[in-house]
Amino acid sequence: MSIPIDEVAVALKASIERSGLHIEDEALACAARATEGYAYLTQLVGYSVWRVARRHATTSLIISQHDVKEGVQVARDEYERAVLDTALADLTLPSVQYLLSMCVDEGASSTGEIARRMGKPTADANSYRRILIARQTIEATAPGYVAFSMPRMKEYLERNKDRILARYGR
Known part of the structure; x- marks a missing residue:
């Protein structure tokens, strides 16, 4: 069962802000859509985007569209290895x-x-x-x-x- 994307966005934003970062609205919407409402992808996308953004946290506390794009790709690669490859193995x-x-x-x-x-x-x-x-x-x-x-x-x-x-x- 998938999680509604608007609920994913709320959860991602809350988690990001608890860590001391902020996310642009457009970037948040992109990250939430990338999860496709799938719980494991939500965790992977959130963590991967946060991790990418932490690399420049000393200069900016804002997660950008670029951070999301990079983080989503990292999350998708991991999802394919951990979930899809395993499902087909x-x-x-x-x-x-x-x-x-x-x-x-x-x-x-x-x-x-x-x-x-x-x-x-x-x-x-x-x-x-x-x-x-x-x-x-x-x-x-x-x-x-x-x-x-x-x-x-x-x-x-x-x-x-x-x-x-x-x-x-x-």
Whole structure:
């Protein structure tokens, strides 16, 4: 379940100000949006932005848009290593192919369409769907439809498809 972005912004601002720093409104909005309402990303973004800003805290106590941009990139890199890589690490090739088949769609994917793309009977594809749901990598959004439950998973899969498939000798 995602946290509303306005609540993320309030929490980030309070945490930053407790540490003695301040953040520009535009920078705060950017940092809050970068979390996508995901609790772990909220922690990573907050910490990474704060850490970047602390490097110049002797000259400025204000977190700028530049600080946020750098901190968000650090947080995303760490999130990919700690969360997305780990989520994919021990999946079978068909489970990864299921996820890659979802990348074609904007928003939720039809489970029947995923099976067709995979060239598998629907019952076979559904076994991979159940595994991925149990691992909280995807979620059912309506009968016969699934979506990624982890923020940035689709973009990560698209960007790293060749590297991921190489793990399986593909």
